[in-house]
Amino acid sequence: MTTFADKAIAYYHSLTAPTTLPPGIGVMNPYEQPSVRPIVEQFYAKFYADNRPRVFVLGINPGRFGAGVTGISFTTPQNLRRYCGIDNELRDTPELSSRFVYQVVEAFGGAAEFYGRFFLTSLFPLALTKARPGGGVVNYNFYDDKQTTAALWPAITETVQTQLTFGADRRVAVCLGRKNETYLKRLNEQQGFFDRIVTLDHPRYILQYKSKALPDYLEQYISTLHDCLESA
Template sequence: MNTFADKAVAYYNSLAAPTNLPPDIGVMNPYQEPDVKAIVAEFYTKFFTDNTPRVFILGINPGRFGAGVTGISFTTPQNLRRYCGIENDLRDTPELSSRFIYQVVDAFGGAKDFYARFFLTSLFPLALTKATLGTGPKNYNFYDDRATTEALWPAIADTVRTQLEFGCNRRVAICLGRKNETYLRRLNDKQGFFDRIVTLDHPRYILQYKSKAMPAYLESYIATLHECTE
């Protein structure tokens, strides 16, 4: 029987960028890079070589400095080394979401304990960017304009449906981001993927706008994680 790791690695290695997006929206597909293929194989082999169902934690779509570089959700090259014990030669990147998520991982007991119970992923699996004059590409969310949302909606449904087969505890899913919740609930109402959805404020929002309250947010995250695995 294929393990969670086997299914996840095969899935990420098969990803192709959509071709139907508006002309100013770009897609980053790191899974075509040999270094990232090796990281993805090592990460999933290390933490997911079993058939234990995980609680899914679903973000929006990857940022260009996190999974857009490493192929691992909410994970920068430096956090991959520091917290996951996976050495790599990728350039360190700034990523607020990854900084907060790995404080959560650490507070939960470390990467081994965290990933034994949870799968970090996103509604759309590839990083999106928008071209801007003078400053280069910036992070973009699939819901930031209607044309992009509509173009990606079938792929979003396919992403979640396919990833459920990795090994999912469908009793509950954790949604990251209040606006993201609107789209996950719309999807779930039609598809019935999860029995229940619990929503937390997005890590980027916390560090960008609520950094002084970060200890309280961290405590809330940990309480929710424990509640969802009881």
Template sequence: MTTHQSSLRQTQANTFADAFLQYNARLVVPTHLPHAFQALHPFASPEIARLVNTFYYKYYADHDVRVTMLGINPGRFGGGITGIPFTDPIRLKEKCGIDHHLPMKPELSSQFIYEMIEQYGGVQKFYHHFFIHSLYPLALVKDGKNVNYYDDKALFDAVYADIISHIQALLQLPICRRVVICIGEGKNFALLQKLNHTYHWWQTIVPVAHPRFIMQYRRKQKESYLQQYLQVLHQAKQVCFSKS
């Protein structure tokens, strides 16, 4: 993965979308992953590049500051195929209104996130206030199944420096530095806390349960988790955009 953080520095000519897409276009498939692990790089496809450009220019073609939400790494049925974090082909077409010819397979995390977005006020309002990404930008798989960057020590060691470079690159975007929302209360939160203690990226980190965990193990409490998310989002927005 290339860093080139300096290329992300905002100018009046560069919108949020411009700056992010410049960085996104420079992502490459890592060659240093342990044997049997693979990173998915959908952006090399002209069709996926078109969808990603359409999405970010639809919702981020401005210079406005956003609150960042950071997940673990994309899943193969969500951002790993569409190139857009927590957005599966179904939600991309039905909720974002972006047509495509991808297989209409659902992702549990995407289902939860877009239910939350709907309750927040819809995609236009949500993406005007928030920017979702992940600590590691590419989907990771082993034997055709999703893996998290922290599931294997050798994998974690291989991507650790890339995670730092990735976050430092995202920080060149117009994002709020008062608070960040960490999607994942366990190991993802622990790593972000550790890195933030070293690099002082944000003043406060607020963790929320990961959508996959909710949908797989706590589905009966989904409405309660949705309300928790909405409360955290509204509080973060107030912290970031208050005059004080």
């Protein structure tokens, strides 16, 4: 019997970067890296080797220091080791979102409990970057300019549509980010993917701008996640 893990692994291993992006917008595809492919296989085999439907928790698109490196949503190499028990030789990276997400994971009961009920993903599955005039790149969101949004919209639609086949509880989805909500709701109106959408402030926003209220946000996240499970 094909499991959630089998479907997810096959999907991520098949991802290719789009070729229609505006000038200066780049894509990071960690799934092409030989060091990442076994990490993806271990992660999904450990936490998703069943056919239990998960509630989807959807971010924007990966950051270049989180899933852009590990291939696992909102997960840095060090958090992959510390919280998921998956050893790796990848260089530790700074990622605010991952710090908060794994506080949520721990407060929920740990990685096995969390991933046994939820699937953490993004509307677009690959990290986006934008070239800086002085050199180097910065993180970029698919909605940061209309041309990029339009270019990626078919891929975003396909991403969510395909991932639903892994094993989704479509009665509710959790959206991470208030601006992200605009696009997820637009997508949902077009496609009817979920019965309803619940929105939380994005982890990066919380740690960057609201860190003093972190305990309140953590409580809000846990309460919302439990409410979603009860109502799903």
